[in-house]
Amino acid sequence: MKIYWIKAQAPRRVLALIKHLGLKAECIEVDLMAGGLKTPEYAALNPNMKAPTLVDGDLVLWESAAIMAYLCIKTGSDMWPAHNPSEQVEVLRWLSWSDCHWGPAVAPFYFEHMVKSTFGIGPPDSALLKASVAELVKFAKVLDGHLAQRTFAACERLTIADFQLASMASYWRESAMSLEAFPHIVRWLDVLQRIPAWADPWPAKASAPAITTY
Incomplete structure (x- = not known):
């Protein structure tokens, strides 16, 4: 493989x-x-x-x-519940929500702070980021409320939905995402960061931050 x-x-x-x-x-x-x-x-x-x-x-x-x-x-x-249709639907919901709503909401902050810095393509666009805050907050409220009584996003355990949702958001501090007001998201991201494979997934060490792709 x-x-x-x-x-x-x-x-x-x-x-x-x-x-x-x-x-x-x-x-x-x-x-x-x-x-x-x-x-x-x-x-x-x-x-x-x-x-x-x-x-x-x-x-x-x-x-x-x-x-x-x-x-x-x-x-x-069982990070993908192949034999449980109701759990499959739950994971699919959060995969879809990530692609359609959460990913686009966090992407401007990640790109402007992480990608631009990595490739030396200029400073963050403050006007763009200011205009992006409302969308980030809108969907952060949804995710934070969902995680209020949960450790993971779906099925009461770690699933691929967590890895999908956490990608760019894991860099929220470096990317100046306004997530301080959403303690359940921060707690969830910190829990994931304690998973060794998530904290260091790369086959070889590299000091540059990751760029985004879809």
């Missing part, structure tokens, strides 16, 4: 899960800056020319949530 990755948040979820489940996989870092995602060979695997991509025998799979579900099915992990 091969995982093609770059140091970005979508691959981070998959790499963290691989470590957490103790899976053996060949993790191949694609040279983003050299255009590795746009080569004909890579585009043949992933026509979106993004990462991650999984290759397992004849199966080629992209999109981090689908890859995470596949890895759980492959190993029998």
Whole structure:
């Protein structure tokens, strides 16, 4: 099994899960800056020319949530509830909510503070960030309320929904996200950070912060 990755948040979820489940996989870092995602060979695997991509025998799979579900099915992990339809729906709800609402709400802060700093492409756009606060707060209220009596996002245990939701938000302090007013989110993120595979998912040490990809 091969995982093609770059140091970005979508691959981070998959790499963290691989470590957490103790899976053996060949993790191949694609040279983003050299255009590795746009080569004909890579585009043949992933026509979106993004990462991650999984290759397992004849199966080629992209999109981090689908890859995470596949890895759980492959190993029998209940982080994706393959045999419980009601739990599947619950996990799917939070995966969808993350992609449609939470991810876009936190992305401007992550990009402006982390990505720009990493690649030296200018200071944060303060006007853009000011305009983004309302959307962040709107959806932070939803997640914080949901987590008020919960340790994890779904099924009363760690699932792939947690890894999906936590990606860019894990950098909330560095990205100046206004999450101090949402103690349940902060507690949840801190709990996840104590999971070794989540805290250090990368196959090799690197000092630069991750960039975002979808």
